Amino acid sequence: MDINKMMTPRLMSAAGFVSCGATVADVGTDHAYIPIWLVKNGVCPGAVAMDINQGPILRAEENIRKFGLETKIRTKLSDGLAALEPNEADTVVIAGMGGILINQILENAAHLYSSIKHYVLQPMTAIEETRKFLEQNGFFIQDECLAKEENKIYTIMSVVRGQMRIEKEIHYYIGEKLIENRDPLLSELLDGKMYELGRAIASLQFAKGEEAAQKQEWFLFLRNEMNKIKEACTLW
Ligand SMILES: C[S@@+](CC[C@H](N)C(=O)[O-])C[C@H]1O[C@@H](n2cnc3c(N)ncnc32)[C@H](O)[C@@H]1O
Known part of the structure; x- marks a missing residue:
């Protein structure tokens, strides 16, 4: 072996x-x-x-x-x-x-x-x-x-x-060091996570109630923050 x-x-x-x-x-x-x-x-x-x-x-x-x-x-x-x-x-x-x-x-x-x-x-x-x-x-x-x-x-x-x-909420999800290091797999990680968030957002589209609305808002926030990091990645 x-x-x-x-x-x-x-x-x-x-x-x-x-x-x-x-x-x-x-x-x-x-x-x-x-x-x-x-x-x-x-x-x-x-x-x-x-x-x-x-x-x-x-x-x-x-x-x-x-x-x-x-x-x-x-x-x-x-x-x-x-x-x-x-x-x-x-x-x-x-x-x-x-x-x-x-x-x-x-x-x-x-x-x-x-x-x-x-x-x-x-x-x-x-x-x-x-x-x-x-x-x-x-x-x-x-x-x-x-x-x-x-x-x-x-x-x-x-x-x-x-x-x-950890100052920004998004950095619990996407570690700051990964961004600082310009990790070569970061862009791909973000694509996967944004895809999952998109599916979660879509599944909540017709859900009713305050809890579903809050969840949807949170997922939208995370996806938006990830998209900002993704945009920065494309400039590296
Ligand atoms: C998926 S394997 C990971 C093996 C290896 N570390 C790797 O990364 O490929 C998870 C291992 O953790 C052990 N495990 C689960 N809970 C544990 C605990 N509380 N303390 C010690 N070992 C634990 C399991 O028995 C199993 O062998």
Whole structure:
């Protein structure tokens, strides 16, 4: 098995945010490709591959064995970061989970905030909720990037402890760093999101009541804001 071939663009982008020399805890590791790639390529001296389910832990252990990395990557059955000891890792990767679950995992790990220096997060859904959580709980998004796999675009964030203020509502939905970085996939991300908003707006067209009207107004606002960013993208 060639680990480079197992690393999809999403996984590669998450691994790409990990600093050289970091000790990583990969939460919800499943196949353990991220820690295997990091250790195999000399980015990390060691890692902890964690998962809440026995099946993924067994899969991770099998893959770790295949690469002969049993002495460098240990596995832990754990709900989120519960089984991680302080100072066991300085970097946490949480990829391929919903944004709300990522928020819960981070909220339950307050006892590790002083020992973990860096978080790499890749929420599959509710990304705006993760950005809000980070802002309200003393986290700072230092960088973000996009990765594309089979027509889906994923957001990956590099996060540290610190104060952050997200001034504009639209930036909970479209990260400011993606705009600052002129991410090459931003325009495509916006197209997809504006299309989804258009469908939601159309579905509310004949709905009655205050709630439907408010929702429609909100979706129109978001689409308009996204369109402004899209227009800026076309000038880059
Ligand atoms: C879709 S897989 C993602 C695997 C890998 N991180 C990736 O990005 O490809 C989600 C994994 O998270 C695990 N998981 C779900 N809830 C969890 C929790 N609270 N704590 C730890 N692992 C969890 C699941 O068992 C599953 O293996």
